Every structure is written in structure tokens, then in C-alpha cells.
Amino acid sequence: MEIMDRQEYSRRMAEQVAEVEGMVRGFLPHVCAGEAGMPGRGDSFQKTIFEAMEYSLMAGGKRLRPIFIREAYRLFGGDEESVVEAFMAAMEMIHTYSLVHDDLPAMDDDDFRRGKLTTHKAFGEDMGILAGDALLNFAYETALKGVGQARNKENALHALQILSEKAGVLGMVGGQVVDVEMTGKPLTEAQIDFIYRLKTGALLEASLMAGAVLAGATEEQVARMEKIGACIGMAFQIQDDILDVTSTTEELGKPVGSDEKNEKMTYVTIHGMERAKEMVEEYSGQALELLEQLPGENPFLNTLILELIHRKK
Ligand code: FPP
Ligand code: MG
Numbered sequence: 001m002e003i004m005d006r007q008e009y010s011r012r013m014a015e016q017v018a019e020v021e022g023m024v025r026g027f028l029p030h031v032c033a034g035e036a037g038m039p040g041r042g043d044s045f046q047k048t049i050f051e052a053m054e055y056s057l058m059a060g061g062k063r064l065r066p067i068f069i070r071e072a073y074r075l076f077g078g079d080e081e082s083v084v085e086a087f088m089a090a091m092e093m094i095h096t097y098s099l100v101h102d103d104l105p106a107m108d109d110d111d112f113r114r115g116k117l118t119t120h121k122a123f124g125e126d127m128g129i130l131a132g133d134a135l136l137n138f139a140y141e142t143a144l145k146g147v148g149q150a151r152n153k154e155n156a157l158h159a160l161q162i163l164s165e166k167a168g169v170l171g172m173v174g175g176q177v178v179d180v181e182m183t184g185k186p187l188t189e190a191q192i193d194f195i196y197r198l199k200t201g202a203l204l205e206a207s208l209m210a211g212a213v214l215a216g217a218t219e220e221q222v223a224r225m226e227k228i229g230a231c232i233g234m235a236f237q238i239q240d241d242i243l244d245v246t247s248t249t250e251e252l253g254k255p256v257g258s259d260e261k262n263e264k265m266t267y268v269t270i271h272g273m274e275r276a277k278e279m280v281e282e283y284s285g286q287a288l289e290l291l292e293q294l295p296g297e298n299p300f301l302n303t304l305i306l307e308l309i310h311r312k313k
Helices: 008-026 047-057 066-073 081-102 118-123 125-147 152-169 172-182 187-213 221-244 266-273 273-290 299-308
Strands: none
Touching: 008 066, 008 081, 008 299, 047 081, 047 118, 047 125, 066 081, 066 187, 066 299, 081 125, 081 152, 081 172, 081 187, 081 273, 118 125, 125 152, 152 172, 152 187, 172 187, 187 221, 187 266, 221 266, 221 273, 221 299, 266 273, 273 299
């Protein structure tokens, strides 16, 4: 398995993050001044929602999910940049909406995210709710642009189906429901695995699967990408639990000790810190093994999965 040199990887990652940010910004709703007699975005009546969408979407973040889509797309030889980009932007909008709503007073009630005030703190709770709604809706408008441009519409619609299912009640929303309902209560291992698999894993699975499907991967290959995503999701969420205990607010950009404050059981409280760290390595190792069995080689993707084990934010 080919692994990239650390420096080269960091350079490539920084480049990718910058590229994704520019690209996602370009998809944001814009109505040009004078266009078809419409007011410009800056002076339209609903301009607050445009600002809140941009604020949350452009607040930083690792941009992992769109990067996973693109790397999976590359692994299977995809070559329609504008199509994959629409799906990447849509995914980041869905991810961002979930964070905006997760931070609301009715859920985790957090004031900081990515080192900035959370959207409801900056724009008020009403606009926080609406910004999440707007991003979720706009995500589908954006992905549909990709479907419209795709040579292979069937594959693009399949990718959209995966995206919507994994974001919904059978995926992220379902996981969040159980997470919210069980907060402050003891969890069985099956319940905690269910929550992690869905609330965190589902979008990572969807990213790898959608990239593969868009590039024309076979059903078997897509199923393997789903498994890889599930392993990455578990490793990612357990590392999140670890960082909530070991990191600092400055490094993380959001309050540490949030799980304790919200009386959430985590892998660290159930298994202890040492075992939790081992589990991150085990899940990441499994993801890499599964990836190795696929045809094609993507050293950047291999290195990204490996680097997530040691992520500090
Ligand atoms: C941080 O991602 C996010 C997670 C670890 C997932 C947590 C799941 C939720 C908050 C689900 C919420 C769902 C609903 C429906 C409200 P990240 O570290 O990649 O964040 P970044 O983009 O800031 O880097
Ligand atoms: Mg939270």
C-alpha cells in the first residue's frame, strides 16, 4: 500500500481544502443585481439567510466529506469535474446543516464551533434553525445540478439516492434521534454503536459510496466503499470522544468536555482512554485493509485514513 510522505500529504491536503472552499462558495445562492429584474443577494429581502448560510458554510472545517467524495471518484477513474463538485458541495451543505442544528439550545447548546460563534449565537436561534433548513434544501438543489450535467444520469441519481438516504432517518438523522433521546441515560454497546454508525458514519459512508457510484464503480465495489466508510466513521467518532477529553478549546475550535456537560456516555467512558485509542487504530486498519483489496491505487486516500488516527481537531 502506497503512503505519501507527510510533508507532501500536508501540502496536498491544504491545497484541497482551499480548492473545496472556493468551489463550495461558488455554489452558494447568488442572484446578480439587475438579473431578470431581481435585486442582488446583498439587498434582497431575505438577505439574512444568505449571510447565515455563508457564515456557517465558510466557517472553516476539515472538508473531509467532499474530499472523500473526490478521492473515491478518482479511485474509480471519474472524469466529470463539474458533476462530482456539485455532489461535494451538496455533502458539505448537509454536514454543515447538521452541525448548525446540533449546536442549537435544544440539542447540544454550544456557543462555539470551528473557533467561531455558532450560527444561532451569531444570528439568533430563529435564523440558526432556518440556516440549517436552507442548507439542507439547497444541498438537494445543488446535487440536482450535478445530476442535470451528468453523462450517466442513472449513476448520478443513484448517488443522490445514497446521499438522501444516508442523511435521513435511516442514516444521520436516525442516529441523532437516538443520541438525543438517550442523553443522560446508560447506553448498551449496541446502542452506542448504532448511534456512531448512523450519526457520524452515515455521511462518511455516503461520501465514499457517492464518489464511487458517480465514477461507475460496480455494486460490489460500492458495498466495499460503504464498509470502509463505516470503519472510518467509527474511528472518527471514537477519536472525537478522545479529543473531547484530551484536547483544548483553542485547538478544537469548540468547547471540550461537551460530552461530560451533556452527560453523554462515550467510548472513552465505556472502554477507557487506552482501549478507545486502540480501537481508533483497529478501525482505521480495517478501513485500509478493505481499501487495499480494491483495484486502483490512491496514495492520498490511504494517507488521509492513516492520518485521521492522529488527528488533533
Ligand atoms: C464533526 O465533523 C461531526 C461529527 C463527528 C458528527 C456528529 C454528528 C452530528 C452532529 C449529527 C447531527 C445531526 C442532526 C440531524 C442535527 P468534523 O470534525 O468533520 O467537523 P468539521 O467539518 O468542523 O471539521
Ligand atoms: Mg455537538
